[in-house]
Amino acid sequence: MPDLSTAGAESLAAWLLLGSAVLVVVLVVAVLVIRVLRWVADAADQRRSTWAREVLFRVLEGDDVRAPWRRARRHALAATAARLSTKLRGADRATLATWLTQEGFRQHAVEMMHSQVALTRARGARMFVACLADRETRPLLDLLGDRDVRVRSAAARALGECGIDTAVPFLVRAAQSDEAPLPVSVAAMSIVHAAPRSARSLGLAWQSDRPEVAAMAAEVAGFLHLTDARVPLEHAVAHDDPAVADAAAWSLARLGDPRSATPIEKRLRKHDLPVLTQRSLHGAYAELHHVRLEP
């Protein structure tokens, strides 16, 4: 007589094995299907992007081109135009912006910027910039106070890409905000792209209660070689926060004014400096004075 419990266990094991095999097959098929679908979608995106580029190049040539009404193609045109406009300036950018506005993309961007969905608002900000040939940045400045950080960041990047230096004080204010702060790294990159010609644009940042904002101002001033930042940078070298002092020392070295060696030397005489700050200050001093102080 067979042992019923052993037969039952074998049967269960066989079913489990079969179930596992079926599951593996289903998973493999699912992965393959997803890959194929993704490949098809990417290829379609690529085709639409190539088509959109050709349309926009014709627009830049001054040809009379009408935008299609099909959603996917309009979306491809909008995305390609948003990308392309950041790489162009002068008459090319103005031509592109005028055409996008005439074809209703600007109105659509403004509607997107009022969407309930954060990612749509962020995409709207990017699209809006492509339609900007003038200096009407108010809708983007409003988005710097958006409740979603992704939207605030997209608006800041868009403002930077516009290259409008009057946006810089707004970017600084957004970075300092308590309720809806803009990430300092995003603010820094946007300010670098906006390329202010004077350190006065960074005004509020120098006196910020937040050391990371003051450090950003110091770093940006050096990166952009704002020579009128020398005095605020010399004050920033004496800042209690090592990050601010480091950034200020680096920037003073970049500006290369030998007068800045004195405040650096004064700061080095303090004995409670962190090692990294001491190194930054020594490096900047050596750069400015061509002399290395004894540590």
Place this chain on the structure above:
Amino acid sequence: MTKGVSVARVVVIEDDPDISLLVAHKLRAGGHDVEVESDGRAGLAAVVASTPDLVILDWMMPRMNGIEVCEAMRTDPTLASIPVLMLTAKALEVDLERAYAVGVDEYIQKPFSTRELMVRVTRLLHA
């Protein structure tokens, strides 16, 4: 064709397809024969193979950057006289100095104007 300029062979070495295709489009509209490469090494190989009349070169690219491509061209006697126009996002004075130091003939910063680009291309091809 651009007035006063005969057909020239131009190699565009640029990893951003939006820019390389736009530049190629403008040059072809100007009647020139254009080859596009998307990285420095492939670009240098194209320059060696075709000895073009002009090279338009990005700075920051995969595999070999624009400065290295220009240096390699300037040390090769058969390529040393080919004019190089650098089209780059690098905007600092030190970058400009470095580019001219390795033998770049013209330097245009991104974002750029296609009109300015074509003016400089014409100038280099006439030189």
